Amino acid sequence: MRFLTTVAVASLAFGGAWLGVVEAKSVSGDRVLVLVPKVEAAKLYSQFLDSLTGRGFDISVRAATNTSVALQVDGVRTYDHAVVLSPESKKLGANLSVRDFVSFVDDGGNLVLTASSELSELGRKLAARFGVEYERRGTAVIDHVAHLRAINDTSDHTLVAAGPPKTAAPVLSKQFAHPQSNPVYFKGIAHKYEPSNPMLISVLTGSRTTYSAPIGSDANEGAISLSGKALGLVSVFQTRNNARVAFSGSAALFSDALLSQEGGANKQFTTDISQWVLQEKAVLRETAHRHYLASTGERPEHYRISNEIVYEIDLSVYHDDAWHPYNSKDVQFEAIMLDPYIRATLNSTESTDPKTTATYHGDIKLPDRYGTFTFRVNYKRTGYSNVDVKDTVGIWPLRHDEYPRFLSAAYPYYISSLVMAVGFLALCAAWMWSAEPKTKRTTKQKSN
Amino acid sequence: MSTTTADIFSRLARDYADETPLRLKVIDTYMVFCVAVGLAQFAYCLLVGTFPYNAFLAGFGSAVACFVFAANLRIKTNAKNASQFTGTAESAFAEFVFCHITLHFIVANFLG
Numbered sequence: 001m002r003f004l005t006t007v008a009v010a011s012l013a014f015g016g017a018w019l020g021v022v023e024a025k026s027v028s029g030d031r032v033l034v035l036v037p038k039v040e041a042a043k044l045y046s047q048f049l050d051s052l053t054g055r056g057f058d059i060s061v062r063a064a065t066n067t068s069v070a071l072q073v074d075g076v077r078t079y080d081h082a083v084v085l086s087p088e089s090k091k092l093g094a095n096l097s098v099r100d101f102v103s104f105v106d107d108g109g110n111l112v113l114t115a116s117s118e119l120s121e122l123g124r125k126l127a128a129r130f131g132v133e134y135e136r137r138g139t140a141v142i143d144h145v146a147h148l149r150a151i152n153d154t155s156d157h158t159l160v161a162a163g164p165p166k167t168a169a170p171v172l173s174k175q176f177a178h179p180q181s182n183p184v185y186f187k188g189i190a191h192k193y194e195p196s197n198p199m200l201i202s203v204l205t206g207s208r209t210t211y212s213a214p215i216g217s218d219a220n221e222g223a224i225s226l227s228g229k230a231l232g233l234v235s236v237f238q239t240r241n242n243a244r245v246a247f248s249g250s251a252a253l254f255s256d257a258l259l260s261q262e263g264g265a266n267k268q269f270t271t272d273i274s275q276w277v278l279q280e281k282a283v284l285r286e287t288a289h290r291h292y293l294a295s296t297g298e299r300p301e302h303y304r305i306s307n308e309i310v311y312e313i314d315l316s317v318y319h320d321d322a323w324h325p326y327n328s329k330d331v332q333f334e335a336i337m338l339d340p341y342i343r344a345t346l347n348s349t350e351s352t353d354p355k356t357t358a359t360y361h362g363d364i365k366l367p368d369r370y371g372t373f374t375f376r377v378n379y380k381r382t383g384y385s386n387v388d389v390k391d392t393v394g395i396w397p398l399r400h401d402e403y404p405r406f407l408s409a410a411y412p413y414y415i416s417s418l419v420m421a422v423g424f425l426a427l428c429a430a431w432m433w434s435a436e437p438k439t440k441r442t443t444k445q446k447s448n
Numbered sequence: 449m450s451t452t453t454a455d456i457f458s459r460l461a462r463d464y465a466d467e468t469p470l471r472l473k474v475i476d477t478y479m480v481f482c483v484a485v486g487l488a489q490f491a492y493c494l495l496v497g498t499f500p501y502n503a504f505l506a507g508f509g510s511a512v513a514c515f516v517f518a519a520n521l522r523i524k525t526n527a528k529n530a531s532q533f534t535g536t537a538e539s540a541f542a543e544f545v546f547c548h549i550t551l552h553f554i555v556a557n558f559l560g
Contacts, residue, residue: 405560410500412492413507416485417555420510423481424548427518430474431541 025056025321028108028279029080033069034061035093037086045085048254048270055280057081062093069093071104081278083112085251090120098126105243110277114251116188117215130237131200132247133192135212135226141190141233141249145209148185148261159187160210161264162233168203170282170383171236172272175265182265185258186233188250193232199239201382203273206231236276242385244277276383283318284326284384287357291375291391294363302394304402307366313346313377313389314357325351325358330381333362336374341367346377370397471537475522479515486511506558513551517544 032052036042042049042061053059060079062069064086070078070093082104084092105111115123117140124134143160161183164176175181184204190212193202211227234253237245252258258266275281292299294308303309311333317326327348335342346360366373373395379387468476489508498504524533524540533540 403560407500407503409496410503410560413489413500413503414559416489416507417510417552417559419485420482420514420555421552423478423485424514424552427474427478428545431471434470434474 026080026279027283027318028110030056030058031079031081032057032059032278033071033079033082034059035064035069035082035084035086035089036061037064037089039063041085044255044257047256047259047267048274051271052274052278055275057278064089064092067094069096071096071100071109072107075107077104077107077109079109081110081112083274084123085114085254087114087116087123087251088118088120090122092122096122098122098129101126102129105239105245106241108241108243110243110279111245112248112274112277113246114188114248114254115191116249116251119189127191127247130245130247131194131197132232132235132237134249135190135192136214138214139189139212139225140215141186141188141206141210141212141231143207143210146183146207148264156187158215159185160206160233162186162204162206162210164203164269165205165229167201167382170381171201171203171276173268175268176272182263184253184266184269185261185264186250187252187258188233188248190226191232191235191247191249192226192230193235198380198382200235200237202232202235204232204234204269205229206233234273236273238383238385240386242283244279246273246277248273279318281319282384284379284381284387285316285318285323286377286387286389287314287316289313289377289389289391291393302396303366304396304398305366305370306368307395309364309366311346311362311364311375312349313360314351314353315360315379315387316357317384323356325354325356327358328381331360331377331379333364334374334376334378335364335367336376337369337371341369341373366395370395469527472522472526475518475525479518479522482511482515482518486515500560502558502560506555506560509558510551510555514548517547517551520544 034042034045034049036045039061049059049061071082072078082101086092101111113123113126115127115134117138119134119137127134140158141160142157144157146161147155147157148159148161149155162185163181163183164172166177169177186204190206193200195202206228208228210231211224212231213223213225217223232247233250234246234248237247239245248254253266254270258264259270260267272281289312290299291309291311293303294310313331313333315326315328315331316323318324329345329348331346333342333344333346334340342364344362344364346362349359349361351357351359371394373393375391375393377387377389486508489504489511493504493508521540521544523529524535525537
């Protein structure tokens with residue numbers, strides 16, 4: 001009996017520990033589909049896939065030719081994330097189309113899409129849907145200055161060494177912000193990206209000596225279609241529903257060969273990218289928000305014009321396995337009726353739960369205008385998930401008996417109207433008790 | 449013809465004192481008083497702004513209306529205008545009182 005209880009306790013403890021390890025770090029789920037050309041090809045990416053497993057993801061490695069693979073069944077996602085490491089396959093899974101992938105993303109699924117010089121039409125069309133335009137088939141990224149100098153001097157100039165631009169800050173870890181950080185090795189195809197697109201963030205670009213040209217061509221000017229910083233190597237995209245998609249022009253970037261390359265930062269880079277895309281970092285959320293009258297602390301059914309109110313919102317950011325307070329100085333509140341009548345920056349204040357949330361506070365004076373207003377915090381920042389909190393609030397005019405009375409500024413008017421009334425009484429008195437001249441005057445009148 | 453400005457004014461004052469009946473003098477005093485109160489309110493409004501605008505309108509309007517009523521009473525009760533009016537001085541005074549009572553009701557309502 002005693003032996004049995006020991007076993008039970010031990011198994012419970014073990015089970016708890018086991019659960020602790022497997023618990024997903026991602027906010028949006030732990031089911032990952034990995035598509036590779038053949039199941040055996042997964043060995044090429046074992047380090048990357050092992051790091052995903054180590055982070056608590058439940059990985060399903062499937063061959064691209066496996067026709068039973070579907071992203072959604074009856075409109076319900078079968079996976080939370082999909083990693084496509086099979087850029088050359090013309091067909092993926094159960095003949096997955098561009099629309100299937102887009103619908104997966106619309107439903108909140110996250111994607112990592114890789115490419116190569118022989119990128120299939122499917123991958124090309126899918127990327128175009130997100131504003132990422134891959135170069136023509138058969139081209140490669142070449143750099144005669146910044147590339148991996150291999151042993152035996154057989155250096156491959158298509159294996160370029162690249163660095164992330166400054167815009168990639170929230171996506172990548174801090175070490176990449178350092179100008180002398182190790183380069184990321186990349187072998188594949190380039191893409192054009194639109195820098196002004198607020199949803200697309202370029203996280204790895206070419207350097208000044210990088211260009212894209214057909215493989216084997218001598219790089220005369222006509223053959224170069226894209227070069228320098230405009231040449232995108234890896235870009236990430238965040239949709240309006242906070243789903244995330246990564247586009248890497250190189251599948252090799254995730255391979256064991258480059259991850260274990262000395263002097264390269266591929267390991268950290270792929271970890272950062274996958275953490276960002278699989279919703280393990282830079283995930284922002286609003287845990288609570290409230291607004292109430294500053295005077296009473298109560299939230300009325302509707303406010304009155306020019307009321308002084310308090311608006312508060314709690315924000316958390318997810319990284320390193322837990323929710324942390326999100327600290328920023330640019331959280332803004334808006335009171336909108338067609339146009340914003342008020343746009344005020346909220347200040348950080350003492351939080352009720354300082355370990356996980358940061359509270360932002362604003363003392364707002366409502367406009368001297370009645371109508372149906374929307375109180376909104378629309379917080380969209382590069383690399384962070386979008387927070388858009390809206391409340392529809394009625395602002396009513398004062399009732400006839402709610403206007404302020406006996407204002408000190410109006411006292412002179414009160415007094416003077418009173419004085420006028422007294423003056424009237426005085427005149428009446430003077431008129432009535434000044435009767436004698438009347439006779440005088442009437443006699444005078446008659447004599448005239 | 450050698451009258452100076454001072455002579456003109458002193459004569460004007462003397463004639464006014466001698467020839468104007470006492471009741472008209474009382475009304476004149478009241479009208480000066482109305483103008484003074486009205487001007488004081490207007491100056492105050494210029495100084496501090498129009499904020500309780502309804503109170504300003506009530507106070508200022510009361511002074512103006514009192515002035516107008518007094519002017520009407522003066523015209524009607526002036527013996528020189530007797531040929532143009534049929535009513536007696538008493539009926540003119542009664543009208544004056546009625547208008548005033550109505551006015552002060554309105555003013556009190558409008559003061560806010």
